[in-house]
Amino acid sequence: MCAMRVDAKVVMLGKESVGKTSLVERYVHNRFLVGPYQNTIGAAFVAKAIQVGDKVITLGIWDTAGSERYEAMSRIYYRGARAAVVCYDLTDSSSFQRAKFWVKELQNCEEHCKIYLCGTKSDLIQGDRSLRQIDFHDAQDFAEEIGAQHFETSSKTGNNVDELFQKVAEDYNETALQFMSGEVSMLLKAPCISSNVFSMGDFALTFRRCKHGKTDGKPPSHT
Numbered sequence: 001m002c003a004m005r006v007d008a009k010v011v012m013l014g015k016e017s018v019g020k021t022s023l024v025e026r027y028v029h030n031r032f033l034v035g036p037y038q039n040t041i042g043a044a045f046v047a048k049a050i051q052v053g054d055k056v057i058t059l060g061i062w063d064t065a066g067s068e069r070y071e072a073m074s075r076i077y078y079r080g081a082r083a084a085v086v087c088y089d090l091t092d093s094s095s096f097q098r099a100k101f102w103v104k105e106l107q108n109c110e111e112h113c114k115i116y117l118c119g120t121k122s123d124l125i126q127g128d129r130s131l132r133q134i135d136f137h138d139a140q141d142f143a144e145e146i147g148a149q150h151f152e153t154s155s156k157t158g159n160n161v162d163e164l165f166q167k168v169a170e171d172y173n174e175t176a177l178q179f180m181s182g183e184v185s186m187l188l189k190a191p192c193i194s195s196n197v198f199s200m201g202d203f204a205l206t207f208r209r210c211k212h213g214k215t216d217g218k219p220p221s222h223t
């Protein structure tokens with residue numbers, strides 16, 4: 001089995017259908033899939049290496065299902081995350097309420113997880129401004145209140161997608177430097193998922209380890 005080193009765990013959160021999977025697809029594969037909506041089951045994992053200055057940082061991205069049915073599972077995925085991209089659909093005000101729910105969760109349970117508030121599907125409002133349901137400034141104010149970065153993206157056109165993940169990697173790099181200089185010592189709170197070695201086949205193993213509360217900090221072993 002081919003293992004890869006992951007530097008930073010990133011989790012995608014937000015209501016079903018806001019465009020989490022599309023954002024990851026655009027970023028990792030530079031494509032936008034059309035066709036009938038495919039609900040993400042449980043979660044999917046992808047990794048991508050990104051250049052930050054003279055360093056290469058690999059982001060391990062967990063794309064969660066988003067529906068309330070899978071809420072408990074989404075919690076497993078954000079444990080130990082260094083960054084959360086909390087998505088809302090710019091044309092759906094209820095998705096902004098749901099984003100606020102995830103922000104609260106993160107504030108309560110993952111205080112070291114940086115939040116990136118992401119308004120998706122900006123191409124739709126470019127075509128028809130009346131479709132916008134969340135005012136840019138309202139979202140910006142909310143982001144400032146919670147100390148988050150705020151982006152508006154389109155996975156269809158690719159607008160701002162690379163910028164979002166680049167910022168995630170840059171912030172991680174900065175925090176890692178502080179970590180190395182001894183300012184941050186307790187960042188990895190849930191090593192069962194944030195452990196450094198992962199491969200695509202590790203999902204089931206990881207889930208089992210979390211379910212049984214085994215957070216011993218060791219990467220999953222390959223047998």
Ligand SMILES: Nc1nc2c(ncn2[C@@H]2O[C@H](COP(=O)(O)OP(=O)(O)O)[C@@H](O)[C@H]2O)c(=O)[nH]1
Nearest residue numbers: 016017018019020021022037121122154155156
């Ligand atoms: N126009 C437009 N549609 C999008 C965009 N992102 C996602 N969608 C559509 O929104 C629907 C849900 O997207 P998906 O990524 O599966 O959402 P998820 O449930 O949050 O993972 C799909 O029909 C996508 O084609 C976008 O940036 N622009």
Ligand SMILES: [Mg+2]
Nearest residue numbers: 020021039040
């Ligand atoms: Mg999805």
